[in-house]
Amino acid sequence: MLHGDNxxxxxxxxxxxWLLATLRSFRDSRxxxxxxxxxxxxxxxxxxxxHTGTRRLEWRLSGRQRSLRLDGGAPSSLADWFEVVRAVxxxxxxxGIIKGGPDERRAWLDRAVFTARPRYLDVARDYRRALRxxxxxxxxxxxxxAALAPWNARLADLGARVMLGRHQVLTELLEPVREMHTxxxxxxxxxGKVALRMSSLGGEEEGLTAVRERLARALAEAQAEEIRRGRxxxxxxxxxxxxxxxxxxxxxxxSQGQARTLVLALKLAELVAARARGEAPMxxxxxxxxxxxxGRMGRFIEVLSGLDNQVWVTTTDPRWLGPLPxxxxxxxxxxxxxxxxxxxxxxxxxxxxxxxxASDPVDPTP
Amino acid sequence: MSDFRSRDPLRHxxxxxxxxxxxxxxxxxxxxYWLLRQPxxxxxxxxxxxxQLRVDMGHCATCCNVSGSxxxxxxxxxxxxxxxxxxVERPQDVGAIENSxxxxxxxxxxxxxxxxxxxxxxxxxRIRELLARVGSGEIQEIVVATDPDVEGDAxxxxxxxxxxxxxxxVTRLAHGIAVGTEIExxxxxxVARALENRREM
Ligand SMILES: [Zn+2]
Numbered sequence: 001m002l003h004g005d006n007x008x009x010x011x012x013x014x015x016x017x018w019l020l021a022t023l024r025s026f027r028d029s030r031x032x033x034x035x036x037x038x039x040x041x042x043x044x045x046x047x048x049x050x051h052t053g054t055r056r057l058e059w060r061l062s063g064r065q066r067s068l069r070l071d072g073g074a075p076s077s078l079a080d081w082f083e084v085v086r087a088v089x090x091x092x093x094x095x096g097i098i099k100g101g102p103d104e105r106r107a108w109l110d111r112a113v114f115t116a117r118p119r120y121l122d123v124a125r126d127y128r129r130a131l132r133x134x135x136x137x138x139x140x141x142x143x144x145x146a147a148l149a150p151w152n153a154r155l156a157d158l159g160a161r162v163m164l165g166r167h168q169v170l171t172e173l174l175e176p177v178r179e180m181h182t183x184x185x186x187x188x189x190x191x192g193k194v195a196l197r198m199s200s201l202g203g204e205e206e207g208l209t210a211v212r213e214r215l216a217r218a219l220a221e222a223q224a225e226e227i228r229r230g231r232x233x234x235x236x237x238x239x240x241x242x243x244x245x246x247x248x249x250x251x252x253x254x255s256q257g258q259a260r261t262l263v264l265a266l267k268l269a270e271l272v273a274a275r276a277r278g279e280a281p282m283x284x285x286x287x288x289x290x291x292x293x294x295g296r297m298g299r300f301i302e303v304l305s306g307l308d309n310q311v312w313v314t315t316t317d318p319r320w321l322g323p324l325p326x327x328x329x330x331x332x333x334x335x336x337x338x339x340x341x342x343x344x345x346x347x348x349x350x351x352x353x354x355x356x357x358a359s360d361p362v363d364p365t366p
Numbered sequence: 367m368s369d370f371r372s373r374d375p376l377r378h379x380x381x382x383x384x385x386x387x388x389x390x391x392x393x394x395x396x397x398x399y400w401l402l403r404q405p406x407x408x409x410x411x412x413x414x415x416x417x418q419l420r421v422d423m424g425h426c427a428t429c430c431n432v433s434g435s436x437x438x439x440x441x442x443x444x445x446x447x448x449x450x451x452x453x454v455e456r457p458q459d460v461g462a463i464e465n466s467x468x469x470x471x472x473x474x475x476x477x478x479x480x481x482x483x484x485x486x487x488x489x490x491x492r493i494r495e496l497l498a499r500v501g502s503g504e505i506q507e508i509v510v511a512t513d514p515d516v517e518g519d520a521x522x523x524x525x526x527x528x529x530x531x532x533x534x535x536v537t538r539l540a541h542g543i544a545v546g547t548e549i550e551x552x553x554x555x556x557v558a559r560a561l562e563n564r565r566e567m
Contacts, residue, residue, distance in 0.1 A: 149524070
């Protein structure tokens with residue numbers, strides 16, 4: 001639990017963990033922002049204990065050059081790196097997953113698919129690339145059937161993999177989401193029954209070949225219209241995740257409180273689903289302050305205590321969180337970018353003694 | 367013309383050397399001082415080697431590879447299988463596949479891959495030349511060895527689309543080479559494996 005006033009570095013620490021897990025920032029993707037004024041670079045270094053053992057991670061930025069070291073050497077592939085640290089992030093604005101547009105829901109689900117299957121990153125990236133190529137071709141106005149055919153073939157294959165990845169992970173999440181939703185919302189049984197499905201794939205089980213063929217047909221049918229309008233009209237980049245609550249669309253009918261509970265249930269479900277794969281991603285909760293009423297907050301903390309996952313929570317006021325599990329909670333206070341430990345265990349040690357900051361922008365010359 | 371050079375020959379040499387990809391000003395300065403320490407003929411030999419590269423190298427009219435002669439040594443080699451042609455994106459890829467020792471046919475260099483974002487369509491590549499080669503009748507199989515990325519895959523699909531109606535067999539390198547590894551950088555044994563396990567398109 002990281003607490004402290006605003007702008008003292010709580011979120012920076014959380015962001016450093018997220019950076020190692022995803023190689024991205026959750027606030028600003030410009031790396032220059034991570035470098036202290038006047039310094040030549042920055043680094044984040046961590047020892048991670050997880051399903052691949054105890055591993056040393058280092059992310060380094062010098063000038064515009066980013067480099068990674070895994071156990072002291074260059075990782076043989078990005079997939080190797082992403083295998084090591086998995087994380088699920090919750091921020092207050094994630095309520096947009098429930099109430100916002102389809103792009104916010106797709107971004108959440110794609111992130112969840114990546115957490116479950118890191119290699120999905122390549123498929124999603126190639127799909128986006130092929131999409132941009134086809135869009136450029138259509139914009140150009142000279143697009144003919146022969147020139148479009150290879151792009152549609154690639155898009156049918158990559159798009160089908162995107163659709164199946166999303167469908168499979170959504171299916172894996174359904175029961176855990178219901179379980180977590182009931183646990184946080186309280187009450188009993190089916191009252192808050194949650195439904196999840198993709199707008200383009202129903203509940204039916206289809207293989208890759210079938211999905212690919214179906215997408216190829218849809219692309220072929222849309223081709224004349226796409227050429228006429230000069231833009232891409234068909235594909236999973238336009239899909240939506242339908243989230244239902246008590247038989248109605250959560251986007252349209254969920255209250256703000258229901259939406260917050262639901263989005264926390266989605267995030268926790270990722271942790272529960274990971275357990276079946278023998279993995280325990282970290283949960284990063286940014287600014288857990290006024291998200292939930294007292295009853296729901298208490299049940300949320302109780303659910304977290306019952307999971308084996310490491311949880312990082314930032315808050316301006318620890319009193320909001322209520323009692324945290326004794327013996328399992330480490331409280332750090334952040335002030336002026338420095339971390340002050342008030343460790344609960346071992347007892348009697350290091351009251352308000354500065355610890356080394358996890359992320360410390362420095363001049364990387366040795 | 368030469369007066370801007372004479373003002374500071376060292377500065378001029380460093381500026382020119384740092385035009386090479388991967389050579390920054392620091393390396394260029396080191397190379398310039400190294401040249402100054404060598405006997406004068408060293409600089410002359412290096413300059414000559416660089417100059418002759420552009421004077422003597424042209425393209426083979428058959429396979430479109432860069433070559434000092436037309437036809438190139440590979441297209442001239444009577445021991446090579448004329449019925450088998452490996453299609454690559456760049457001249458460097460020919461070197462990588464030659465090093466693997468696993469290809470006994472000839473080559474065709476496309477000079478890139480289809481990429482509408484970069485304004486590169488089939489007409490900007492050496493595809494017309496390839497169709498002409500196939501039209502002359504000797505070729506039975508085309509092995510497409512474009513990069514295993516989005517553009518390389520789309521180019522392979524386009525080639526299959528225009529070549530198969532001409533009655534030629536079209537195959538694609540197996541994914542023995544990790545996605546994202548350009549052919550040029552792939553190691554020998556994986557290139558050989560990818561050629562051996564090529565699949566019908
Ligand atoms: Zn030749």
